[in-house]
Amino acid sequence: MTASTLQHADSGAPPAPRRPGVALALICVAMFMLMLDMTIVAVALPDIQADLHADLGDLQWVVDAYTLPLAALLLTAATLGDRFGRRRLFSTGMAVFTLGSLACALAVNPLMLNTMRALQGIGAAMLFGTAMPILGHAYPDLKARAKAIGAFGATLAGATAVGPLLGGLIVDNAGWQWIFAINVPIGALAFVGARLGLPESKAEKPRRVDLGGTILLTVSLAALVFGLIRGQSQGWGSAVIVTSFVVAAAALAAFLVRSARAAEPMVDLELFRRPAYVGIGLTGFVIAGTLVAATNYVGLYFVNTLGYTPFEAGLRFLPLTVTSFVAAPVFAQLSHRIPNVVTIAGSLLIVTVGLVWASRVDASSDWTALAPGFVLAGIGLGASSAVLSGAALASVEPDRAGMATGVVNTLRQVGTAAGVAALGAVFAGRTGSRMASDVAPAHLPGAQLQQLQDAIASGAGRLVVGHAPQQFRAQLTHAAVDSTAYGIHVVLLISAVLAGVATAVVALLLARGRRAG
Structure with missing residues (x-):
């Protein structure tokens, strides 16, 4: 949800469209595409790395160049839509996102790819920032609106669930470029549909653009x-x-x-005087910055170290994504009967336990070592996705509802961007040092050892062995598997520790908020 309140979507606006289903379909298509582009790259990163000769930093920017503009511009995009017209900004965002996708598919080096990913992120911010106000205008009846918002949430969860699997299928059969190119015809049709099928709406008293x-x-x-x-x-x-x-x-x-x-800030800091709201925002930030961010390095591990194809890697993410998709509606129903301190802090606790379990991976492990932990973490992810926006709405008065949910969504994107960057630093440092330790008995020349460390730190896994002298390959194969598994172990363990600490803090904040409420 965005920084525009649903109340603003109704007040002073033109009559609701006669075919609100058209608006819902367009919004769901847009949300599916932009959320898919957050998760679909997880299994495409190894192929991007090989084709564009990218290092780990380049791969991190493939994710962060998209999420950073989305996080930074989401609230501003919502305000611009309120002032200049939501259909106009939605259509512009769809055009920007589609053109950015086409440019990503045509990228010939990491710099071009990541620059165009940023363009995608700008378009995604416009789409995300106007989606909920458009639905609010299309569905003035509160019961019908609730069903539309349910479809909106299911679309977000569905895109997250199918992202790795669909990405693997596309990469295996058409190449990584098509995970971006597939957006072009869909985006073009959605652009035309928005121009023809969406009525224009604005807020009666729009906020100033900060x-x-x-x-x-x-x-x-x-x-x-x-x-x-x-x-x-x-x-x-x-x-x-x-x-x-x-x-x-x-x-x-x-x-x-x-x-x-x-007078009209981009973020109302008064929200953070409320303990319950701080706990809600912290939950979204931490889950995105730990579990969601870590999946990018697990994707590299599945393909480059365990040797699976991108599609096979996508299949091995199903314990995480499917349980998240299934758990979301269950916890959405339970949220009306169970206090937030239980559902929200509980979702973080489940993620923590799942990350601890998954972190037991070592050099002898296959993907099945991660599966039980992924099942638990997926339940926690689905639970948090289902309850956070509703809890944010319930924690504030109606005229701050849009701001409250918009800030929570922004914190999620910030968490993903910061988590990918921070965990990447941990992964590179731990795998590189472990590799040096594992191959020390081979007494390799210093320059060659540094090259191996750099390659392993970039997530190359077993691929480093093909460039080594024949007599060292058996030892290097073990070293590559061991050092990469160790890096994944440390990434998941640190994520678990952070999520565990956050669980205790969130529980205290929500308990304080409940007493205050």
């Missing part, structure tokens, strides 16, 4: 992610990395000061 806040938040997030992604390769104490973290902190501080003083 351009300064948008710029500051974007600078802060970009500088933070850059520092996390490049810190391992350039040195954590280097001038470039230290400067990036200083810029991130300064821009964030300026953003908070501006938000506290502005």
Whole structure:
């Protein structure tokens, strides 16, 4: 949900469209595409790495170049839609997203791919920012609107569930470029449908666009992610990395000061005076920054180390994605009967246990070692997806409903971007050092050892063995499997620790909020 309230969607707007199903279908198509592009790349990263000669930092940007603009611009896009017209911004977003997808499919190097992924993210922010207000206008009846929002949520969950599997199927049969090219005909049809089938609507009293806040938040997030992604390769104490973290902190501080003083800030900081709301936002941030972010490195592990094809890797994500999809509607029903302190903190706890279980992977493990943990983590992911937006709405008064849900969605995207960058630094550091330890008895030349470390740190897995002298290949095969499995183990274990700490904090915050309520 976005920063535009559903109340604004109704007040002073033109009459609701006669065929609200058209609006719902267009919104669901748009949401399916933009959510699919968050998860579909997980199993395509190894092929992208091989074709474009990308290092781990480049692969991290494939994810973060998309999620950063989405996170930074989502609230602003909603405000622009309220002011200038939601159909107009939705159509523009669809055009931008579709053109960005086409450019991604045509990319010839990592820089072009990641620049166009950012263009996709800008279009996705416009689509996400206008989706819920358009539905609010199309369905003025609250019961009908609730069903439409249910279909909206099911679409998000469905796209997340089928992303790795569909991505693997496409990569195996058509090439990684088609995970982006497939958006082009669908996006073109959706653009025409939006122009012909969506009525225009605006808010009666739209908020002002906080351009300064948008710029500051974007600078802060970009500088933070850059520092996390490049810190391992350039040195954590280097001038470039230290400067990036200083810029991130300064821009964030300026953003908070501006938000506290502005008459109509991009983010209303009063929301964070409410313990329950802080707990809800923290849950979305942590689950995205741990479980969701870690799946990108597990995808590399499945393909490059365990030797599965992208489609086979997608199949092995099903314990996570299918249980998430199945659990979401179950917990949506339970949320009306069970206190939020149980469902929300419980979802984090289930994710924590699942991550701990999955983290037991080692050099002798197959994908089945991860499966039980993925089942548990998927239940927690589905539970959180089902209850967070409703809990955010319930934690505030109606005139802040859109802002509340929009900020939670923004925190999820920020969590994904920061998690991919931070866990990538952990993965690169742990796999590289483990590789050096494993091959030390071979007494390889220093330059060759460094090349092996760099390749393993980029997630190359067993692929490094093909470039080694014949007499070292048996030892290097074991070292590659062992070091990569160790890197995945550490990534999942750290994620579990962070999720566990967050579980305790969220439970306390929600309990305080319940007493206050």
